Amino acid sequence: MSAHAxxxxxxxxxxxxxxxxxxxxxxxxxxxxxxxxxxxxxxxxMGVIGVLMSIMFRMQIAxxxxxxxxxxxxxxxxxxxxxxxxxxxxxxxxxxxTIMVFFVLTAGLSGTFSNLLIPLQIGARDMASGxxxxxxxxxxxxxxxxxxxSLFVEAGPAAAGWTIYPPLSALPMASGxxxxxxxxxxxxxxxxxxxxxxxxxxxxxTVINLRTKGMSMTRLPLTIWAxxxxxxxxxxxxxxxxxxxxxxxxxxxxxxxFFLSDIFIQGExxxxxxxxxxxxxxxxxFLGHPEVYIVILPAMGLVSEIITTNSRKPIFGYRAMIMxxxxxxxxxxxxxxxxxxxxxxxxxxxxxxxxxxxxIAIPSAVKxxxxxxxxxxxxxxxxxxxxxxxxxxxxxxxxxxxxxxxxDSALDINVHDTYFVxxxxxxxxxxxALYGMFAGxxxxxxxxxxxxxxxxxxxxxxxxxxxxxxxxxxxxxxIGMAGLPRxxxxxxxxxxxxxxxxxxxxxTLFAIVGGAFQLVYLWNFFVSIFFGKKAEQNPxxxxxxxxxxxxxxxxxxxxxxxxxxxxxxYDYSKPGHDVDFVPQNVPLMDGEEELQH
Amino acid sequence: MTAFLTLIIVLFIAIAxxxxxxxxDLAQVGSSNSQVATEKDNTINAYLMMGFLVFIYAITIAxxxxxxxxxxxxxxxxxxxxxxxxxxxxxMILIFIVQTITQFLLHYFAYKYKGEKGRxxxxxADNNTLEAIWTFIPVVVxxxxxxxxxxxxxxxMNVEETEDTIVVELYAQxxxxxxxxxxxxxxxxxxxxxxxxxxxxxxxGVDESDPNAQDDVITTELHLPVGRPVLFxxxxxxxxxxxYMPHFRAQMNCVPGMITQFGFTPSVTTSDMRQNPDxxxxxxxxxxxxxxxxxxxxxxxxxxxxxxxxLLLCNKICxxxxxxxxxxxxxETQEEYDAWMKEQKLFKDSLTK
Numbered sequence: 001m002s003a004h005a006x007x008x009x010x011x012x013x014x015x016x017x018x019x020x021x022x023x024x025x026x027x028x029x030x031x032x033x034x035x036x037x038x039x040x041x042x043x044x045x046m047g048v049i050g051v052l053m054s055i056m057f058r059m060q061i062a063x064x065x066x067x068x069x070x071x072x073x074x075x076x077x078x079x080x081x082x083x084x085x086x087x088x089x090x091x092x093x094x095x096x097x098t099i100m101v102f103f104v105l106t107a108g109l110s111g112t113f114s115n116l117l118i119p120l121q122i123g124a125r126d127m128a129s130g131x132x133x134x135x136x137x138x139x140x141x142x143x144x145x146x147x148x149x150s151l152f153v154e155a156g157p158a159a160a161g162w163t164i165y166p167p168l169s170a171l172p173m174a175s176g177x178x179x180x181x182x183x184x185x186x187x188x189x190x191x192x193x194x195x196x197x198x199x200x201x202x203x204x205x206t207v208i209n210l211r212t213k214g215m216s217m218t219r220l221p222l223t224i225w226a227x228x229x230x231x232x233x234x235x236x237x238x239x240x241x242x243x244x245x246x247x248x249x250x251x252x253x254x255x256x257x258f259f260l261s262d263i264f265i266q267g268e269x270x271x272x273x274x275x276x277x278x279x280x281x282x283x284x285x286f287l288g289h290p291e292v293y294i295v296i297l298p299a300m301g302l303v304s305e306i307i308t309t310n311s312r313k314p315i316f317g318y319r320a321m322i323m324x325x326x327x328x329x330x331x332x333x334x335x336x337x338x339x340x341x342x343x344x345x346x347x348x349x350x351x352x353x354x355x356x357x358x359x360i361a362i363p364s365a366v367k368x369x370x371x372x373x374x375x376x377x378x379x380x381x382x383x384x385x386x387x388x389x390x391x392x393x394x395x396x397x398x399x400x401x402x403x404x405x406x407x408d409s410a411l412d413i414n415v416h417d418t419y420f421v422x423x424x425x426x427x428x429x430x431x432x433a434l435y436g437m438f439a440g441x442x443x444x445x446x447x448x449x450x451x452x453x454x455x456x457x458x459x460x461x462x463x464x465x466x467x468x469x470x471x472x473x474x475x476x477x478x479i480g481m482a483g484l485p486r487x488x489x490x491x492x493x494x495x496x497x498x499x500x501x502x503x504x505x506x507x508t509l510f511a512i513v514g515g516a517f518q519l520v521y522l523w524n525f526f527v528s529i530f531f532g533k534k535a536e537q538n539p540x541x542x543x544x545x546x547x548x549x550x551x552x553x554x555x556x557x558x559x560x561x562x563x564x565x566x567x568x569x570y571d572y573s574k575p576g577h578d579v580d581f582v583p584q585n586v587p588l589m590d591g592e593e594e595l596q597h
Numbered sequence: 598m599t600a601f602l603t604l605i606i607v608l609f610i611a612i613a614x615x616x617x618x619x620x621x622d623l624a625q626v627g628s629s630n631s632q633v634a635t636e637k638d639n640t641i642n643a644y645l646m647m648g649f650l651v652f653i654y655a656i657t658i659a660x661x662x663x664x665x666x667x668x669x670x671x672x673x674x675x676x677x678x679x680x681x682x683x684x685x686x687x688x689m690i691l692i693f694i695v696q697t698i699t700q701f702l703l704h705y706f707a708y709k710y711k712g713e714k715g716r717x718x719x720x721x722a723d724n725n726t727l728e729a730i731w732t733f734i735p736v737v738v739x740x741x742x743x744x745x746x747x748x749x750x751x752x753x754m755n756v757e758e759t760e761d762t763i764v765v766e767l768y769a770q771x772x773x774x775x776x777x778x779x780x781x782x783x784x785x786x787x788x789x790x791x792x793x794x795x796x797x798x799x800x801x802g803v804d805e806s807d808p809n810a811q812d813d814v815i816t817t818e819l820h821l822p823v824g825r826p827v828l829f830x831x832x833x834x835x836x837x838x839x840x841y842m843p844h845f846r847a848q849m850n851c852v853p854g855m856i857t858q859f860g861f862t863p864s865v866t867t868s869d870m871r872q873n874p875d876x877x878x879x880x881x882x883x884x885x886x887x888x889x890x891x892x893x894x895x896x897x898x899x900x901x902x903x904x905x906x907x908l909l910l911c912n913k914i915c916x917x918x919x920x921x922x923x924x925x926x927x928x929e930t931q932e933e934y935d936a937w938m939k940e941q942k943l944f945k946d947s948l949t950k
Contacts, residue, residue, distance in 0.1 A: 059603065069604060086917045161914045167853055168836040168915060174771065175916045261854025264790035264802070265771070265835040277837055277852055312712070314722040342839070343850050344857035347754035351747050358739045358746075362732060368699065369731045375706035377719035382642035382711065383634045390646070390707050394653070397699050401692040404742065410749040411685055414846045417839065417912045452632035459638070460614075463645060467652060474656050478664035483843035485912040488920040494910075495903035498883045503664055512603065516610045533632050540633070573718040580717055595722055 020555075028138075030130030033553050035137050036116035037448055040441070043108020046144055048522070050099035053092045055515045060084045062508035064490035078156070086489040090159040091177050093487055095151065097162030098185070100430065102192055103147065105295040107140050109437045113298060114203050114227040116444060120546035121221050123212025123563060125556045128205040132198050139195035143188045150184035158185040161487060163284055166259040166277050170251050173266050183252070186245050193242045200231035200238075207231075212545070214565035219584070221544050221569040222315060225322055226301025229329045233290045233297075236333060241287035244280060251275070281343050285336035292429045293332040296396075297325060299436020300367065303389040305569075306443050307371055309542045310386035311378030312580045314570035314595075317370045324363035324370075331360040341409040342416055350409040357407035361400070368397055379573070379580070383540065384458025388439035391466050392432050398470075399427025402477060417487075420480025423473045431469045438462075438521070445525075446539050450551045451532030457524040461517060468514025475503050543569045543583045567594055636714055643711035650704035654697070672875055674907065674928065675845040676862040677753050682846070684749055688742065756860030762826045765819070767909070768801050769831070769838035769851040772918035774909055777801060778814040780943065786810020790834050790853075798949045802834070805948070813944040819909060819926040821863045822934035828860040841912035842926065844870075850913055863928040870928075871905050880905050 029035060056075075059068055067082030078088035115133065119126055127133045150157045159177030160169035164185070172179035207228045211220075220228075247258040251272075259280040260272035308315040315321060337345065337353030371393045380386065402424045405411045415421065438461075445453045479500050484491065491497040491504075538547035545565070549557050563585035571582040576592060588594060634642075673682055710718075758764070766777035766785055779785045786807040793802040803810045821827055831840055833851035840859070841848045849859035870876055883903050887894055894901055911922035929937070 069601070086920065090914065090917070090919070165837050165913075171836070174836050262790045263835055263853050264793050267795065269791050269793065274854075276854060278855070311710070311718060313718040314720065316721065317723060317728050319723070320728045342848050344852045344855060347750065350754070351750060354746055354750065355743055358743050361739055362735045365735045366728065366732055370728075372699065372702050372706060373721075373727070375703070375710060377721065378706075378710045379712045379716050379718040380639065380643075380707060380710050381634050382639045386634075387642060390703065393703055394649075394700060397703070398653075398696060401696055404692060404739075405685065405688050408684070408688070408742065408746040408750075410681055410746050410753060411688065413753070413848050414681065414685075414843060416848055417841075455632045455634065455638070459642065463649075466649060470653060470656055475660050475664060478660050482664070483841075483910075485841065485910055487914045490920055492897070493899075493921045494908070494923070495883055495887065495899075496908065498886050498903070499879065500664075501886065512607065513610060516607055517614070519611070520614055570722065573720050575720055 028134060030126070030134045031553075031555055032115045032119050032127045032130070032133060033448070033557075035133050036112050038137050039107060039111035039115060039140070040448070042141060042144055043104050043112065044522075044525070046099050046103040047108060048518075049148070050096050050104060051515050051518060053096040053099075055511055056084070057089055057092045057096070058508040058511045060089055060489070061491075062505045064492050087156055087159060087176055089489040090161075090175075090487065091157045091181070094158050094161055094164075094177070095147070098158075098189075099147065101162060101291065101295065102189070103140075103144055105430070105433045105437070106196065106291070107192070109433060109440075110227070110230060110294065110298045111137070111140065111199060112437075113223070113302060113440050113444070114199070114231070116448065117223055117546060118203055118206050118227055119210070120447070120549060120557060121224055121544050121569075122207060122210060122215055123545050123565065124206060124210035125558075125562070127202050128210060129202055132202050136195045136198040136202065139191050139198065143192035143195060146184055146188035146191065150181050150188065153180040153184065155179045155181060157181040163281075163288065164248070165284075166248060166251065166280050167263055170248060170260055171263070171265060171270075183249075186249055186252075190242060190245050193238045193245075196234055196238050200234040203227055203231040204235070212562045212565055215584075218319075219565055219568045221301075222304040222318070222321055222325075223298075223301040223544075225325055226297045226304075229325050230294050230297045233329050233332060234294055237287040237290040237294075240283055244283035244287075247283075248280065278340070278343055278345060281340050282336070285339045286333075288339065289336040290332045292425070293328055295433045296429050296436075297328070299392065299433045299440075300325070302436050302440040302443070303392045304371070305544070306385045306389045306439050307374050307393075308570055308572060309443075309540050310381040310383055310389070311374055312381070312572045313374055313378040314572055314574075315370070316373040316376075317366075318568070318570060320366055321370055324366045327363040328360060331356060331363070335360060335407075338407050338409070338412070341412045347409075354407060354409045358404065361404060361407075364396075364400055368393060368400070381540075383442065384453070384455055384462055385439045385443035385540075387459070387462040387466075388435045388442065391462065391469075392435040392439060394466075395427045395435060395469065396432045398474070399424055399429070399432065403428065414483075415480055417485055418480035419476045419484050419486055422486050423476035423480060426473050426476075427469075431473065438465075441525070443540065444546075445528070445532075446535030446551070447546055447549075449529050449532070450535050450553070451528055451530075452535050452539065453528045453532060454524050457520055461521045461524070464517040464520075465514055468510045468517070471510030472507050472514060475507055479503055479507075538583075541579075541581045543571060543581050545584055548583065548585055571595075634712070636712065639712040643708040646704045646707040650700060653700055653704075657693075657696075672865075672870070672873060673844065673846050674863055674865045674870060675847065676864050677749075678846045678864070680749055681753070684745060687745075691738065691742075753861075754859075756826075756828055756858065758828055759826065762828050762860070763822070764828050764830065765821075766801075767819075767829050767831045767840050767851065769833040769840065769911070769915075769922075771835050771916050772911070772922040773817075774819075774840075774911075774922065774924035775801060776816050776819045776924070777803070778816070778938070778941075779809075780812030780814055782809055782812060784809040785830065786813050786944070788832070793834075796949070798947060803944055805945075811943065811945040814938065814941045815944060815947065816941060817924065819924055820934055820937050821926065821928050822931045823863055823866045823928050825931070826860060826862045829858060831857045831859070836915050837913045838911050838915050838922070839913035841910045842907070843910070844907045844926075848912060866928045866930065867905075867907060867926075868929075870907070876905050 071079035071084045072082035155176040158181045168174050250256040257272040257275040260275045263270040335357045338357040341350045565584045566587045569584050573580045764779045768775040786809040787804040788802050790802045831851040833853045838851040849857050907926035909924040
């Protein structure tokens, strides 16, 4: 099971290039490296839309009901005289959440790096099924297009929050966005889930079957462990969201009553009887909570790899890191109820979910301590990727700690659905995962495009982003503790919150500056694809196998035989070697002992 | 105007970026053209790491300084409130100790062990004792928090109805709240949205034939006598809502098709709370802000000066006017409560025949 000897059988077909047309090379490509780039570019475009939306609704919160040229230009009829209306505010909040969680941090992050790194780091010519991989990307693309189209429907896009709790999401008379907008949202998500499942199955099969000779599971880089476990969580939990979406579609269109009961709206009683919105909440969060780990685990994997490479030190506690990934994955499927402490479910269930939720802090703490110890006595190379990785650990700790409050059912009573929650999850899974993604892009850009990103722009990008991220989300904890509910179009009807106005303006200013500085990154990214400095084969002096492939992409990855693996990927600064890194394909020297891990 | 200012700020930022790019490009001439961090980069960024550590501490202190003194964090108005607040404070202290130490270690190590030519990192891959220590410590601390939290949770959520308990129905609809008191018999009449009869002004769908319903009282303000346990039975007629009463540390969703409940005992009357120095300071601060925005507030038709009141807010997204779904709560003495209750119409008298 450990290694796959058959890989040699394929060694013959890589050398001579198949005749590739523009369409098969750049559009309907089955090459994992091209598909990774397609995921990244699509995710980036969706990310720009998502961030722009957040800046718009932050402006509305800071300067409520004031005319704004940006609104007038972008929102059209939804901003008469440039004043944003309440419906589009909720729609922006909803679509921002949906896009960032699913399209950017699930597909854009996991899709990009699982595709790029799994075959390259385990020593495989490609994914187990290149065709399924292509289908997976194009389904993702289709779902993105449908989601974008939903922004332009007459009655407005979905506006029930990204959690789309029924009955609000089920009844067009309850919210304009619950008509055609919600239909498209559900169709888009159903297709997205199909895409995600195809991708995940492919990753699992590839990792299990296509590892090169010598690449045992205990020699796998932590990136691969993270992608592998993420794919398993996805396969376990995404189908549940699909079923929730399908049942909701049936309630909406075919008159069933899975989630609806006893409803009187706009002067009439609806026929629904016997369903329960709480059931939807259970189904949604059965995916919804593992989803945050689907987002964060790949980022953790990338960060582990980048921290160890740039510290020129082995990752501390490799085995503990794997165990904590597995523990997090297992626990992630039994904590969903902490989103529902006050949903009306039995309080005893709340007690159980408090217990499981706080347990998950333990493996998370182990990971954070291990990263910090990896830095200790290292020889740290401050590449932009490394800065984002250190930033990741910082925001992961800050955001993660407040989870102790939210996971505690008693304390959740008073901060549930306030800005405290927004602050918590944006730091721990939003900003952190985004940092993980940026770190990955800065680190593997040479592998993807054969050119280097400009490092000084990278430094500028990191430091401004780091300051703005804290500037936006840190004060939000306090606004939440003051009792300000999330998803309020304006707070001007509550004089009680008038003293939070200035804090909201400061937050919005940080958001605008932070958002604007992402342009630095976009500039760097797109310009460097064409004009960046040509990359060396192994610019970061890294141990993993992807850096043994040629800079120019070829189908099949290695021009000759696939390299064999003789050691784990963390032999940095190993005593007895002249250089401070020993790639995995270098055989053990005479008398050299492999670390027992 | 703000929009214009915003645009100008964005424009300045764009120019600043453009200029900085030029500076960086000029700075790179002469040095090796590589895009990999040099020793100089390591040093500069190592110092910036320490600077960033200071920034994190500074923003923490600033947030506490400007925002940490909000009376909502103290001065709870229910009997279970202080216990909950203590747990919150203990958790916060714990968090800030861990946060301060770990952020220091992270950034300090990044600074201290910055890359230098010719130095080799320590090959240090494993230490089971260390792993055991930092697994064990969180286990103990979390176990303590879990146990404390669960006792608090259970005592809040397991409400026992005694003779003294007042039963009140909170009724949510897009976008307002109603309260229904059980009346003399302290038993709410049966109700279902299917019984709503707008023509007869039976807006809550109360069963007109139920004897228990006859003396029910429906109001648009929530009055509670101080010191008496109140048990809320919550209903919603259309979508999910959440009854959030932050001053009382109370919140529960209102779910169409089912009845949810939450109970607490109010401990401070509205007029006593208005005398509280913290609240007075908050109100004075808010009023000075409001006086500054006089024109805008009067244009909206709101009252200019703010007077403290307890509030019930909707805290679950429920549609267009979610942001304005509120009800005033008044906590008063038993006598004041009884007097107010006498003025209210009984359900049987409120129907139009």
